[in-house]
Amino acid sequence: MFELKKQQGGARLGTYTTTHGEIQTPVFMNVGTQGAIKGALSAEDLSTVGAQVLLCNTYHLHLRPGEETIHSLGGLHSFTTWDGPILTDSGGFQVFSLAKLRNIKEEGVTFNAHTDGHRLFMGPEESMKIQWALGSDIAMAFDECVENPAPYEYVEASINRTYRWLKRCDEAMQQLKSREDTVNPQQVLWGINQGGTYAALRERHMKMIAELDLPGYSIGGLSVGEPAEVMYEMIDAVAPHMPKNKPRYLMGVGTPENIIEAVARGIDFFDCVMPARNARHGHVFTSKGIININNAKYISDSAPLDENCDCPACRRFSRAYIRHLLKAGEMLGMRLLVMHNLYFYNKLMADIRAAIAEDRFDSFRREKTQVFSQRI
């Protein structure tokens, strides 16, 4: 399923094949938590911004409209009309980030829904059942994302539990896929590495889950408040123990600089809410650095957001117009900004792939990490 085509230093160029199409890696997965990218983007717009993969969320879609509804309508691909690859997150992170009162036990987690506060339970079997019903191409394991910082003893106990949960996820998925009403028989399960900011625990846990021989592995629980350097150290600790011929996914990351640095350390898959969320607040990624379109200096700026960008917003509209739309609360302002930022991220990944293919990733890395991080 995953073909590693080339390596330059730590950076990898590959192709991951699903029944809904090939994914060229390194890749950025576009986050559409509730089945759509926030900012009024449709499945059609996903193609426009160069998206290869859509990421949806088990927990949110379970709350509404419910996985049974989506299953009865033929699964997420049919429901959203996005015919490309879809990855579903397991809900593990949402339990950690959204739920206030959560009670973690061996069976799973009891917590309060963020929508109306009702008590609900989710464990490995529940998460797999939902993701199976949704019919995503890649299902993520139900894991525990521990807080940062967390005591060593707690994290150690947690990775053991997350390992047991992973085995239960694997078994549940095998059983479910034998059912006649399976929407996506080719659905696969990826495992998630945890271990907080303890390199030794990260490494130990990675070795444990690698033995299960799953078709993909991810690193979770990072970019939750720790410095970027610590995150890079954790990747360096884990990556050497990830199977070489399988995709590697760094969950929830990150800034353009974070992504370039992680690619250099051997990561193939990324996802992050940052381009979309920041866009909604006027924070724009450009080829020359970061701008805040809310700033007064753009009030009569006739230039596009990024003169080197070919996205629908930049091809046609001025900074002044988009700033006005955002200030005036017109939905189009948000939509154009989200489209631009996602186009930028997907283009960034295409540029990274080209750089690796042409043996110039090192210079690309040196040149771009600085530029993309600066404010202009």
Add this chain to the structure above:
RNA sequence: GUGGGUAUAGCUCAGUUGGUUAGAGCAUCGGAUUGUGGUUCCGGGGGUCGAGGGUUCGAAUCCCUUUACCCACC
């Protein structure tokens, strides 16, 4: 013309029996955001309290004069 009312930040308004450096919301300006609760969070700037005079240790607050606007009546 007569009577009544109002006047405090760009806007809408609080402001206790007169008592620290006159506040809020919105607007404005800037920042934050990392496996997304879609208008969020944090911070900054901005006032001759309509004007002038008086009382008082001290006035946005009390008194007088005046100006503008609003309402009612003639």
